[in-house]
Structures are given as structure tokens and as C-alpha cells.
Amino acid sequence: MATRRLAFVIRSLPYKTEASRLALTHAIASQTVEIYLEDGDLVEPVVCFIGDGVMNCLKNQQAMKNYGLTSIEQHMKNSLLLDLKVLICKEDLDKFGIKEDALIMDAEDIGGETKAQIVPYSEIQKEMEAVDHLQFF
Amino acid sequence: MGKLTIGCFSSLVGSLSLDFAVKLSEAAVKKGHSVDFWVSSNATMLSKKGQRAFKDYSALAKTLQELFATGKFQATACEACAEARGYGKEDTMEGWKRHSMDWYLASTFSADRVLLIGGD
Amino acid sequence: MKLGVFMSDFKTGSDVLNRLSAEKLGIILVGNGIYHATVKDTGKASSILDKSANFYVLAEDLESRGFNSSNVDSRVKVVTYGDVVDLMFNDYEKVIWI
Secondary structure (H helix, E strand, O other), rough: OOOEEEEEEEOOOOOOOOOOOOOOOHHHHHHHHHOOOOOOOEEEEEEEEEEHHHHHHEEEOHHHHHHHHOHHHHHHHHHHOOEEEEEEEEHHHHHHOOHHHEEEEEEEHHOOOOOOOEEEEHHHHHHHHHHOOOEEE | OEEEEEEEEEOOOOOOHHHHHHHHHHHHHHOEEEEEEEEEEEHHHHEEEOOOOOOOOOOOOOHHHHOOOHEEEEEEEEHHHHHHOOOOOEEOOOOEEEEEEHHHHHHOOOOEEEEEEEOO | OOOEEOOOOOOOOOHHHHHHOOEEEEEEEOOOHHHHHOOOEEOOHHHHHOOOEEEEEHHHHHHHOOOOOOOOOOOEEEEEEHHHHHHHHHHHHHEEEE
16 A cells, blocks of 8 residues: 655646646546555645746636636636645745635535645645655646 | 656647657667656647658657557557547557546556656 | 756746755756757856756757757756666656756
């Protein structure tokens, strides 16, 4: 029985490319990975938003209304619903003047209990050091 | 010898990042390592059969066939990404598998090194 | 951590690189990242070369863009794909692409 921890570090703006969407959908795929692994083995993702990537965390995304696309907001909520660890860089939020109340911090409306965490970059750096593999999107 | 898992999102045509990923795979296999190769997003184009080689566009089909023949290289395309682009199972090049994203996550579990090349 | 960073662009990614810290850092210049090793912008070498790291540049990507080893900053070692594989497996425990 073993657990491998993977960091999904999102630095890309949403929508122009698929990068942030794919980071979240790949992270969510960790929930069904057991079919390929031995009993008890797990892949545990941690999702981190840094730099321009913090824009993915803004509330009230209307991608479904305007483009018929599942929003990044919905994928973030699904991540929280599945209890994935989601970290958002405080310094980058401060740089853009984004306050916590503008962010997707929970998935209570769909029954989630886990909350996103706003943390200093140093905490994200610690996660990057702690995981087995790092991926930047 | 180790195992390298490469994930790539970049398009076959319009970016050289996928060429880099395939050349890196080739170099790793030559040194005796095994490679799991995962393509999502526009990189799923790499798995499509019937590609014609032109000098102005990246052409990697022949290299991939040589890599498959080594037995140390396996490649899988994201099924949903391929279907969304109109590539059905019948359009897939010999040697490729198609799975959902959990295949990639599972591959990272036993990988010694993971390199994710996001989209351009 | 021992971190290898594939730097694939010239004008983006430096912000990420500047914040990364690692006990051992290797920066492998590939694709358009090779310009960090070869071009002086307004007479100055790329600021990423001032970072405390080991620098490498991929020979194939240098040559494809009209450069050779004589054009490369003295802080940067020219490497092949095979060398890159060895760096990944022997020198750095995690690798990222930016």
C-alpha cells in the first residue's frame, strides 16, 4: 500500500488554452485511478494556483451561458467536492487586488465540505518539495 | 533502468513541443529506460492514423512505430479529447491505446520521473 | 529538492523561475528557451543566467535556430537529448516544463 502525491501547479489564465481545465480534470481523475493500481495504492493530488493562474479561482464564471462549456469554477467545485487539497497563492491575489470574497472557496452548494486555502507562496513551495512529482500547467 | 512518464498537450502541427517529447522518449528508450507517453488536448492528433509526411509539418508517425517496436514504449491518447476532435477509435494509429485521464495518473504512480508538457 | 526545469520560452516563464527555490536547481534551455543562452537583449545577457543553478542548452534546438556552441554564454553547457535523459534520471528528482 502506497500513496504517490502529485502537484498540479496552475499558472495559466483560464479559457484561452485548455491548460487549467486539463490540470483540474486530470487531478479529478485521481478518484478513479484505483482500477489500474493494486489494492490500497493511491494517487493524491494537490492543486495550487500561482501567478496569473489565480484568475481561474474567480467566482461567477459564465462559460456555460456564453460558450456552452463547463466553467473552470465548476471544475474547482468538483475538486473541492472530492476533497482535493486546493491552495491559492496569497501574494498573487494581493498583487491583483483580489479579495477572498471574490473567490471560489468552497463547494457547499453541491454538498462539498472541503474549502480552498489561501496560503503564502512559501506554503506552496513546501508542497512542491513534499510531493513525489511536480507538474506545471 | 527507470521509467519516465511524459504527458503532453501540445499540437502535432503548430508546435515543436510534441517533437521534443517524442525525441526525449527516443533518447530515454535508447538508454534502456521505459517510457509511458500520454497525450491529451491537441496532442491527441499524434495518435491519428493516416498522417502524411510533408517537410513543412512535423511528422512523427514513423518514429512512433519504431518506438512501439522496442517494447519499451507505450502510448495512450485521452479518449474524450480525441472524440471531441472527431478522432474515433477506428482512426487510431496501430500501437496506441485510448483511455481516460486516470491512465496517466496511474502511470505516474510507478514512474521514476514525470514530465508534463502543457499546451502552447 | 533537486529540481530540473525545462525552460521552453524566451519571454515568458521567468516569473515562475524567479520564485522557485531548490537545494539543487538545473535549468535546461529547450525550444525558444535557447535564446536565454545566446542573445543579449540591449547588450545584457538574460537575467535568468544570474540565478544560482546549473544551466544546460539543447544542441538540436540551438542549431535549429541558427546558433552553435560558440554562441552560447559560458555559464551554459551544451547537451544532447541523451545527456538530458541522464540529467533527468541522475541529477534531478523532479522535472517541470515552463
